[in-house]
Amino acid sequence: MAEPSNVLKVWTSRSGKEVLIRKAGPADASRTLPYQRSILTETEYFIKLPEEVTQNLEQEAERIRGHAEDPAQLFLLAETEGRLVGHLRFEPKKLQRISHSGEFGISIVPDFRDQGLGRVILELFLEWAVKAPGIKKVCLEVNAGNERAIRLYERFGFEREGYLKKSVSDCKGGWTDTVLMAKWVKD
Numbered sequence: 538m539a540e541p542s543n544v545l546k547v548w549t550s551r552s553g554k555e556v557l558i559r560k561a562g563p564a565d566a567s568r569t570l571p572y573q574r575s576i577l578t579e580t581e582y583f584i585k586l587p588e589e590v591t592q593n594l595e596q597e598a599e600r601i602r603g604h605a606e607d608p609a610q611l612f613l614l615a616e617t618e619g620r621l622v623g624h625l626r627f628e629p630k631k632l633q634r635i636s637h638s639g640e641f642g643i644s645i646v647p648d649f650r651d652q653g654l655g656r657v658i659l660e661l662f663l664e665w666a667v668k669a670p671g672i673k674k675v676c677l678e679v680n681a682g683n684e685r686a687i688r689l690y691e692r693f694g695f696e697r698e699g700y701l702k703k704s705v706s707d708c709k710g711g712w713t714d715t716v717l718m719a720k721w722v723k724d
């Protein structure tokens with residue numbers, strides 16, 4: 538059961554399902570691990586392969602605890618009827634001179650895409666980032682072919698800062714480029 542203080546928003550899907558968007562806690566580890574493996578299996582745009590999710594339950598719970606206890610980290614989950622349907626994770630860079638920035642990743646399960654959930658989660662994330670101590674710049678890396686995600690980020694004012702050419706193997710003998718995007722959230 539989610540702590541009420543961890544619930545950021547209740548959003549209703551096209552089919553009328555109530556989706557709770559909330560901060561993750563260590564007890565979610567038993568669901569975030571299978572979630573990650575399954576999303577990596579069905580989405581071609583992530584660089585990690587499902588078999589590269591190697592942390593065990595305890596390590597995942599520990600990582601989530603770290604997110605929950607650090608005001609400069611965020612791990613958001615979208616959940617409906619006990620099922621995880623979305624995920625956003627942000628971590629600041631560790632070295633002092635670059636710790637004003639950090640990287641996030643977002644995903645929505647296929648049957649909840651294109652309904653506005655990604656937009657709502659990103660909105661909550663940016664509201665959080667404006668207040669997060671020390672965080673000034675939020676960054677991401679996106680596959681150059683992932684037009685849906687790039688359009689979403691641009692709508693929120695993220696700018697393209699660079700390209701990494703042929704940076705990711707498509708595992709079929711080809712290569713794809715990566716776009717580096719970022720948004721300055723406060724001075």
Ligand SMILES: CC(C)(COP(=O)(O)OP(=O)(O)OC[C@H]1O[C@@H](n2cnc3c(N)ncnc32)[C@H](O)[C@@H]1OP(=O)(O)O)[C@@H](O)C(=O)NCCC(=O)NCCS
Pocket residue numbers: 580582643644645646649650651652653654655656657677678679680683684685686688689692
């Ligand atoms: C990218 C992703 C997070 C977006 O979430 P979503 O819930 O599907 O997106 P939304 O429904 O909130 O749409 C937000 C914006 O995306 C764009 N968009 C949505 N569906 C689109 C489509 N099929 N094609 C192109 N753009 C699209 C639109 O600009 C939309 O804004 P609008 O409603 O003002 O038109 C989600 O689709 C996803 O998890 N994809 C697979 C994993 C992934 O690519 N993650 C990002 C890695 S960097």
